[in-house]
Amino acid sequence: MNEKSNYRFPEDRLLSLDFFRGITMFLLVAEGTHLWSVLIQEPVSGTIFEFFFQQFHHHPWNGLRFWDLIQPFFMFIVGVAMPFSFAKRVKRGDSRKQITRHIIKRCIILLTFGVGLHCAYNRKLVWELWNVLSQLSVTILIAYFLMRYKWSVQILVSIGLLILTELLYRTFPLEGFNQPFVKDHNFGSWMDMVLMGKINNGGGWVTINCIPTAAHTIWGVVAGQLLQSTKSPTKKVKHLLSSGLIILFAGYLLHWTSVTPIIKRIATSSFVLASGGWALLVLAFSYWIIDIKKINNWIFPFVVVGTNSIFIYLFSNTVGGQWLNGFVAIFTNGILAWFKTPEFIINLITALSVLTLEWLLCYYLFIKRILFRI
Numbered sequence: 001m002n003e004k005s006n007y008r009f010p011e012d013r014l015l016s017l018d019f020f021r022g023i024t025m026f027l028l029v030a031e032g033t034h035l036w037s038v039l040i041q042e043p044v045s046g047t048i049f050e051f052f053f054q055q056f057h058h059h060p061w062n063g064l065r066f067w068d069l070i071q072p073f074f075m076f077i078v079g080v081a082m083p084f085s086f087a088k089r090v091k092r093g094d095s096r097k098q099i100t101r102h103i104i105k106r107c108i109i110l111l112t113f114g115v116g117l118h119c120a121y122n123r124k125l126v127w128e129l130w131n132v133l134s135q136l137s138v139t140i141l142i143a144y145f146l147m148r149y150k151w152s153v154q155i156l157v158s159i160g161l162l163i164l165t166e167l168l169y170r171t172f173p174l175e176g177f178n179q180p181f182v183k184d185h186n187f188g189s190w191m192d193m194v195l196m197g198k199i200n201n202g203g204g205w206v207t208i209n210c211i212p213t214a215a216h217t218i219w220g221v222v223a224g225q226l227l228q229s230t231k232s233p234t235k236k237v238k239h240l241l242s243s244g245l246i247i248l249f250a251g252y253l254l255h256w257t258s259v260t261p262i263i264k265r266i267a268t269s270s271f272v273l274a275s276g277g278w279a280l281l282v283l284a285f286s287y288w289i290i291d292i293k294k295i296n297n298w299i300f301p302f303v304v305v306g307t308n309s310i311f312i313y314l315f316s317n318t319v320g321g322q323w324l325n326g327f328v329a330i331f332t333n334g335i336l337a338w339f340k341t342p343e344f345i346i347n348l349i350t351a352l353s354v355l356t357l358e359w360l361l362c363y364y365l366f367i368k369r370i371l372f373r374i
Contacts, residue, residue, distance in 0.1 A: 016286035019299040022306025032316035035351040068264040072275035079220020109374045111137040129207040138210035139217040158215035162269040165212040209267040240284035248277025311372035
């Protein structure tokens with residue numbers, strides 16, 4: 001328990017960021033156990049609870065569900081952490097050249113992991129760039145090289161990226177890929193043909209999402225610089241709230257007026273604005289509750305997961321998804337079948353058992369202070 005208290009109450013730690021990162025990763029790990037899929041099966045399907053648990057699945061195309069916010073949250077959190085990481089490296093004596101080399105190396109590793117995960121999903125060598133880690137390898141670079149400029153410049157560039165994306169989608173002339181908001185028939189799908197020689201049939205995801213969603217990481221950097229500043233905590237919360245509300249409203253306004261629909265799978269400007277607004281609001285609320293009001297006794301389980309975020313994300317998508325889920329099911333299915341347990345309960349207990357084991361793995365690494373960093 002000493003590690004718990006020492007970690008939760010350090011003076012130099014932004015616990016709201018630890019929590020935000022941790023709960024995002026916890027939800028992603030839970031997805032890897034198939035928990036969210038189980039919770040929309042019978043007897044839940046067809047009830048009022050199905051709508052709630054549908055929020056933990058991506059919207060099929062035009063619209064926004066809670067689960068569509070998870071990747072933006074992840075990319076935003078990375079941005080928030082960047083100014084703190086940069087300051088820490090400067091303090092220990094690293095030159096800008098050394099830091100830049102580290103960032104480039106990190107992005108190459110993220111790209112490798114992203115492609116490697118698709119190979120694991122397909123169980124063969126493939127060249128696919130749709131994973132969030134591949135996207136991050138681009139957005140981090142863009143946000144990093146903008147960090148040296150004023151926040152106004154960073155924001156202008158982020159808006160410019162959204163405008164550029166709008167223009168590319170709306171003006172691309174090639175027949176078959178000139179329908180900006182139609183699945184598999186847009187500029188993003190054409191870019192996938194150029195980059196990978198294939199499109200994401202059925203899913204509609206596109207690699208070029210890394211350009212508009214770079215705004216999430218850029219806005220995260222600006223938010224991190226604000227939290228790092230000497231402004232009062234109250235002013236910081238006000239800035240985060242006002243900024244979040246403005247871009248949230250702008251995103252939904254574009255959607256409601258049918259100017260640009262909210263489509264996560266091609267990261268339309270309305271989607272980036274709306275999801276970025278939610279990210280800022282969640283950070284503002286977390287900062288106010290956890291760092292200002294000091295109501296933080298409950299965040300420890302999530303901090304444990306967030307401490308090794310990239311590791312547990314990779315683990316749950318490889319060893320977890322391809323081995324541990326099935327291994328645990330051998331025992332839960334075998335034992336619970338003796339008691340004629342309904343299939344839904346068996347699947348639910350299996351998913352929760354895997355989630356518990358993966359959390360315990362994170363906890364073990366946490367108490368042993370084993371950190372996997374790139």
